[in-house]
Amino acid sequence: MEPRARYDIDRMSPRALLNQRLDVPPRDLAAFCRKWHVAKLEVFGSLLRDDFDAASDVDFLVSFEPEAGPADLIWFQMKEELAHLVGRRVDVLDRKLVERSRNLYRRDHILREA
Template sequence: MNGKLDIDRDQIADFCRRHHIVRLALFGSALRDDFGPDSDVDVLVDFEPGQVPSFFRLSDMEDELSALFAGRKVDLRTPEDLSRYFRDRVIAQAEVQYARG
């Protein structure tokens, strides 16, 4: 992972367990050299079957992750949210931070 983003793995694991996330990965600028102080954090998640939250709950989760990432704006996405034109590339390049079983 890019050394510019300090992540507490225990806090991420706790977040994932509480929100029924089976996989959480970073993608986008957080993994590149152009990641800067004003960059947001793009997060890709897979939820347990039947546990995909509402739009409003996703927004709350973004706020919670933002606090874990030193106040940076977080864009939380599922693979289904991504455009079919670049979904496979994002998934291939994403760097997993948490995976259950």
């Protein structure tokens, strides 16, 4: 198993962590967001912590532009494209659905990290 890279995560923004840990050009993420009408793309989970390693997936929270939001089939295509872009498995959650979640612990945890 490869040793994990160490970062001073307390001083790095989520965008900086995403760029440094995944080496994804910001212009590629911007193009992805334009294509899928994503107004805001946030990360949460292990990417923001010291337990992120080679086997970790990447957790994303998306906010769509008004009147946008993919249907189920398109959602899976969007998720596959994002996984290909970052080179890892991804979990993608819709911010609106998280905000309406009845599971207060999960909702608060995700929104606090994102």
